[in-house]
Amino acid sequence: MSEHYQLSIYQKKYKKPVSSQDVDEVNLTSLLDVLIILLFFLLMSYNPSVLSIDPLKNVNPPFSESLEMGKEAIIIQVSSDKEVFLEKRKLGNLDSQRDEEALESVFKKEFELQKQKFLKKFGAKDEQHKSINFILDGNLKYEQMEKLMLIASKSGFDNYKFVVRSKSKD
Amino acid sequence: MSVSSNSNEPKINIIPLMDVIFIFIFFLLMSVQFFEYFEIASSNPVTKNAQATPPDSKEQKQFKLQLGKEKVEFTQGVDEKVVETFGYDKEGLTRLKEFMRKIKSENPDENSMIIKPYKDIDFNHIVSVVDSVQQRMSAGKDAKGNAKMKLLFRNIAFETRE
Numbered sequence: 001m002s003e004h005y006q007l008s009i010y011q012k013k014y015k016k017p018v019s020s021q022d023v024d025e026v027n028l029t030s031l032l033d034v035l036i037i038l039l040f041f042l043l044m045s046y047n048p049s050v051l052s053i054d055p056l057k058n059v060n061p062p063f064s065e066s067l068e069m070g071k072e073a074i075i076i077q078v079s080s081d082k083e084v085f086l087e088k089r090k091l092g093n094l095d096s097q098r099d100e101e102a103l104e105s106v107f108k109k110e111f112e113l114q115k116q117k118f119l120k121k122f123g124a125k126d127e128q129h130k131s132i133n134f135i136l137d138g139n140l141k142y143e144q145m146e147k148l149m150l151i152a153s154k155s156g157f158d159n160y161k162f163v164v165r166s167k168s169k170d
Numbered sequence: 171m172s173v174s175s176n177s178n179e180p181k182i183n184i185i186p187l188m189d190v191i192f193i194f195i196f197f198l199l200m201s202v203q204f205f206e207y208f209e210i211a212s213s214n215p216v217t218k219n220a221q222a223t224p225p226d227s228k229e230q231k232q233f234k235l236q237l238g239k240e241k242v243e244f245t246q247g248v249d250e251k252v253v254e255t256f257g258y259d260k261e262g263l264t265r266l267k268e269f270m271r272k273i274k275s276e277n278p279d280e281n282s283m284i285i286k287p288y289k290d291i292d293f294n295h296i297v298s299v300v301d302s303v304q305q306r307m308s309a310g311k312d313a314k315g316n317a318k319m320k321l322l323f324r325n326i327a328f329e330t331r332e
Binding site for chain 1 (some may be wrong): 182188191192195198205206208209210213214215237287288289290291292293294296297298300301303304305306322328330
């Protein structure tokens with residue numbers, strides 16, 4: 001009230017209503033900082049490829065200058081211990097003869113499943129159902145890689161995609 | 171006369187919430203790895219006796235890169251005549267890249283390369299050689315005037331022993 005009596009007649013006449021002055025303002029600066037950091041994460045993790053790559057802990061693909069985008073197909077991972085995984089499910093070991101035979105039957109089954117799935121999705125003319133993605137550890141020898149390709153070839157796959165990590169150019 | 175309305179509504183203090191969010195973001199920063207994944211395409215493996223037939227070449231050149239224990243040999247023809255030899259070191263791979271560009275300029279219609287690694291060669295070395303074979307080269311411009319790029323040798327196939 002004392003504040004009111006200190007004002008001149010002109011000021012009293014044109015003074016803004018008190019109710020409109022007591023509005024708390026939300027400080028958006030901090031919220032914008034959080035939003036920008038979240039945007040940064042989204043941009044860095046954005047992948048235009050339809051293929052979602054999630055290597056297992058003991059599978060380290062080599063670095064490469066390739067820029068070819070991955071396409072949808074089944075993913076086989078092989079660790080440096082020659083353990084073979086299908087979508088993170090362990091199938092066996094490449095050194096074991098028994099596991100090799102089991103791998104062949106699994107690959108054949110997956111080929112048929114992929115064929116049915118892609119026929120519905122892409123039509124009969126598309127040959128994408130013959131593709132298979134390999135995520136191989138960089139220390140894997142060619143002998144194992146060759147074995148894997150032969151098993152895949154016998155199962156019907158004829159288009160192999162080897163997943164690599166991007167190499168930053170100097 | 172206007173009546174001042176003292177607001178007694180409870181106010182949410184968002185400062186502790188912001189602290190939680192920042193700590194959460196800190197953990198994400200520490201744990202996430204930003205890797206981009208691409209792929210190297212290869213066709214069905216070829217056997218030693220079979221001849222790779224590039225669909226788009228008139229004359230079969232049979233270019234092959236033989237990856238030995240300590241060196242890479244470029245051979246040509248069915249008799250696998252060695253044309254050039256390279257090492258796996260940085261200098262050797264740089265020479266290999268230049269050589270691939272030279273071979274491509276002499277044989278622009280040739281798009282295939284057979285890769286025959288020794289059984290104990292690891293996948294890292296194979297990929298470094300494939301990078302030389304599948305370098306990107308300029309392929310003119312598209313309708314919008316942007317530069318088009320294509321691979322030196324698009325079709326690669328691995329040779330197997332069976």
